[in-house]
Amino acid sequence: MPNLSFVTPTRNSPWGTYLSQIDAVEPYLGKLARWVETLRRPKRALIVDIPVELDNGTIAHYEGYRVQHSLTRGPGKGGVRYHPDVTLEEVMALSAWMTIKNAAVNLPYGGAKGGIRIDPKQCSLKELEKITRRYTSEIGIIIGPQQDIPAPDVNTNGQIMAWMMDTYSMNVGATATGVVTGKPIPLGGSLGRVAATGRGVFVVGREAMRRLNIGMDSARIAVQGFGNVGSVAAKMFAAHGAKIVAVQDHTGTIHNDSGMDMSALLEHVAQTGGVGGFKGADKIDNENFWDVKTDVLIPAALEGQITAERARRLHTRLVLEGANGPTTPDGDQVLAERNIVVVPDVIANAGGVTVSYFEWVQDFSSFFWTEDEINVRLDQIIIGAFKGIWETHEKHKISLRTAAFTVACTRVLQAREERGLYP
Numbered sequence: 001m002p003n004l005s006f007v008t009p010t011r012n013s014p015w016g017t018y019l020s021q022i023d024a025v026e027p028y029l030g031k032l033a034r035w036v037e038t039l040r041r042p043k044r045a046l047i048v049d050i051p052v053e054l055d056n057g058t059i060a061h062y063e064g065y066r067v068q069h070s071l072t073r074g075p076g077k078g079g080v081r082y083h084p085d086v087t088l089e090e091v092m093a094l095s096a097w098m099t100i101k102n103a104a105v106n107l108p109y110g111g112a113k114g115g116i117r118i119d120p121k122q123c124s125l126k127e128l129e130k131i132t133r134r135y136t137s138e139i140g141i142i143i144g145p146q147q148d149i150p151a152p153d154v155n156t157n158g159q160i161m162a163w164m165m166d167t168y169s170m171n172v173g174a175t176a177t178g179v180v181t182g183k184p185i186p187l188g189g190s191l192g193r194v195a196a197t198g199r200g201v202f203v204v205g206r207e208a209m210r211r212l213n214i215g216m217d218s219a220r221i222a223v224q225g226f227g228n229v230g231s232v233a234a235k236m237f238a239a240h241g242a243k244i245v246a247v248q249d250h251t252g253t254i255h256n257d258s259g260m261d262m263s264a265l266l267e268h269v270a271q272t273g274g275v276g277g278f279k280g281a282d283k284i285d286n287e288n289f290w291d292v293k294t295d296v297l298i299p300a301a302l303e304g305q306i307t308a309e310r311a312r313r314l315h316t317r318l319v320l321e322g323a324n325g326p327t328t329p330d331g332d333q334v335l336a337e338r339n340i341v342v343v344p345d346v347i348a349n350a351g352g353v354t355v356s357y358f359e360w361v362q363d364f365s366s367f368f369w370t371e372d373e374i375n376v377r378l379d380q381i382i383i384g385a386f387k388g389i390w391e392t393h394e395k396h397k398i399s400l401r402t403a404a405f406t407v408a409c410t411r412v413l414q415a416r417e418e419r420g421l422y423p
């Protein structure tokens with residue numbers, strides 16, 4: 001492990017996972033490998049204290065982060081996560097995966113990510129607004145439409161982006177719609193952004209399934225996480241004939257061997273807040289989710305879910321990583337030994353940031369596209385990027401993850417070399 005004094009990663013922790021992915025790509029970088037160390041260090045990491053007065057009158061302090069892993073190919077870009085387990089180490093890894101993802105689909109961005117260590121389910125709407133506004137002011141010294149552009153991630157949404165945009169705009173004295181993406185449509189948001197990540201998961205999955213001869217009509221799919229990414233992906237796969245046989249979130253794990261009715265499940269989740277208790281499926285133990293017989297498994301929750309132990313139990317042919325970093329290095333090794341194909345996060349979930357890029361471009365030009373135009377362009381970019389990664393995987397006989405990293409790191413390090421080091 002490189003000697004960064006401010007984190008202590010382990011082999012399967014998020015930053016440790018990212019570092020092992022960089023180790024794997026190094027032999028495929030040719031002469032650019034002399035620059036690889038730049039990828040093992042974030043360019044800039046900001047830790048902020050967020051003091052707020054709660055509804056009961058007490059003062060609470062939350063820890064917030066914004067990490068800009070790379071600014072080599074353009075401004076930082078990446079979401080903001082609200083979760084009680086957020087740490088600097090996790091945000092560093094998430095920001096580094098943004099560098100790789102943005103380069104893998106050739107968007108003109110570096111990579112960044114932010115987060116607050118908080119359980120937003122315990123906060124009132126008023127408290128959430130205060131926390132978001134204070135966090136935005138604190139990280140305001142490093143974000144901006146040309147510097148670093150946040151977006152939604154776990155437990156953040158259009159409302160939070162609206163507060164961030166408003167706070168930043170008040171602080172700079174001008175409306176700056178391009179400072180965040182994933183905004184509501186009336187504030188310069190883009191059509192198609194809410195569904196974009198799940199749509200990208202579906203499009204990449206369909207491309208991979210075609211290459212692996214997995215028929216859509218007969219495909220059995222399990223999804224972990226039924227939020228923005230998992231629910232849209234599940235709905236799209238079901239609409240194209242696949243069977244969603246298992247779904248898991250914090251409220252439980254449900255299973256139906258004949259496939260579930262997605263409209264009814266979405267309705268149930270809208271009413272009750274989770275998949276638990278859904279009448280159209282049986283409840284099973286959470287750990288048994290990993291034993292369900294499937295063709296495609298979509299982890300769409302958090303990091304570190306597919307451990308070596310779970311990877312040994314999977315009955316599937318394809319893992320489609322909707323979440324960022326869901327597979328540990330040990331899990332990845334077991335999947336490779338078992339010939340289970342993994343389409344990595346950095347391409348499988350790149351649809352969201354791609355439409356964020358469209359939103360940013362639309363905000364700058366103040367000219368807005370139709371949803372059809374957005375979806376056609378999204379599909380073109382994602383399918384083209386996946387094709388290039390697949391060809392690299394076949395050419396070097398390497399995993400799709402190492403192939404995606406080869407394409408992306410080559411772009412980042414070429415830019416690094418051409419920019420040079422000194423002001």
Ligand SMILES: NC(=O)C1=CN([C@@H]2O[C@H](COP(=O)(O)OP(=O)(O)OC[C@H]3O[C@@H](n4cnc5c(N)ncnc54)[C@H](OP(=O)(O)O)[C@@H]3O)[C@@H](O)[C@H]2O)C=CC1
Pocket residue numbers: 152153154155156197224225226227228229230248249250251274300301302303322323324349350352353
């Ligand atoms: N939103 C986006 O545009 C993008 C998101 N991603 C990644 O996709 C993943 C999901 O993000 P998103 O859908 O936006 O987040 P959401 O907050 O919308 O949903 C997260 C989902 O995961 C569930 N979940 C959380 N922890 C667990 C767990 N331990 N076991 C089972 N389920 C769990 C949540 O359940 P519950 O509600 O019950 O807590 C919820 O259903 C993350 O890794 C994120 O970084 C990647 C690219 C873009």
Ligand SMILES: O=C(O)CCC(=O)C(=O)O
Pocket residue numbers: 077078079080101149150151152153181182324349350352353354356
């Ligand atoms: O839309 C964006 O800018 C970033 C989304 C994100 O955080 C991700 O892709 O993980």
